[in-house]
Amino acid sequence: MMTELMENIGFDVLTQTSARILIVEDDRDIASMLIDLMKEGGHIAEAVGSAIEMDRVLSKKEFQLIVLDGMLPGEDGFSICRRIRSSNTIPILMLTALTKEVDRIVGFELGADDYVTKPFNSRELLARVKALLRRSSYAMLTRPTEEPMTFAGWCVDPVARELTDRDGVHVSLTTAEFDVLLVFCRNPRQIMSRQEILVRTHAGSAGPVERSIDVHVSRVRQKIEPNFKDPTFIKTVRLGGYIFTPEVAIAP
Incomplete structure (x- = not known):
């Protein structure tokens, strides 16, 4: 009973900790809005507008989640997702204007952990971010046993x-x-x-x-x-x- 209580307390604390989130979005207005939204959720967020900028930032900093646009100049989000997933297990939430079911399935097949279409509900997006972070945090909490x-x-x-x-x-x-x-x-x-x-x-x-x-x-x-x-x-x-x-x- 005490063990379960301690695990629950630890889990709550862990999921309430601010996460560092990288937003890969070339539309500056949307990127700015997403940064503000993530901050409202208690997280630390920054945005880049291309795969080249993303690679530069990832080489210097650690993040707990990536919000990835599907349609980007140069290397698109789907290609980026596949490339990241080949060597990294960081949670990826694809956020894109591509609404067809086949696009969603392709996103999951390439390694996305969740897929949200634009326009999106801000509350739902924050809830999905929270869910992905919770899954990752739960895994970290239970690993030692x-x-x-x-x-x-x-x-x-x-x-x-x-x-x-x-x-x-x-x-x-x-x-x-x-x-x-x-x-x-x-x-x-x-x-x-x-x-x-x-x-x-x-x-x-x-x-x-x-x-x-x-x-x-x-x-x-x-x-x-x-x-x-x-x-x-x-x-x-x-x-x-x-x-x-x-x-x-x-x-x-």
Whole structure:
């Protein structure tokens, strides 16, 4: 009981801490408005207008979240998202005027943790930012008590938040992808609905839409399945959700 109380207190404190947020937006008026909005939410924010400026700032400072416009001069937001995700697990919220469902799906497939279209509701945007930071903070809080797990030659380390193959090669996962895989490893051979996965990954009501779970699962499959076109580790259960079939054990 005392442990749970301490964890809850620690979690509340952690999620209330100001985060440093980088806004990548070429429209100066929107960028200025977003900076003010993030400050209203208790965060520290700064903005850049291009990929070149973003790279320069990221090389000098650390951020807890990136708000990324999809349509930018030079390298666009989708390309930036894919590039960042290849080597970094920082939460990325794409904020773009591209409203088609296919654009949203592409954003998630490239590694975005959430996707918001313009025009947007300021309260909703702040809620989504808070949800992404909460997920990241929760993962940091719970890491010390977790032990590495293995399945089918793979190793999942919740402390380092790393996935390695049987040869010890690190495989990059987004924050959301790792959370989804971790949920499966903690609940092997159990049918899990999309809503249950959403809740257990701490996305909350303001997190990515339930449909995005399918996107994250698809990306995890591409990275761990012997044949992701015919998955055997993460199987789809009709009208049920998903089931993780491998035997999971604590790593020796």
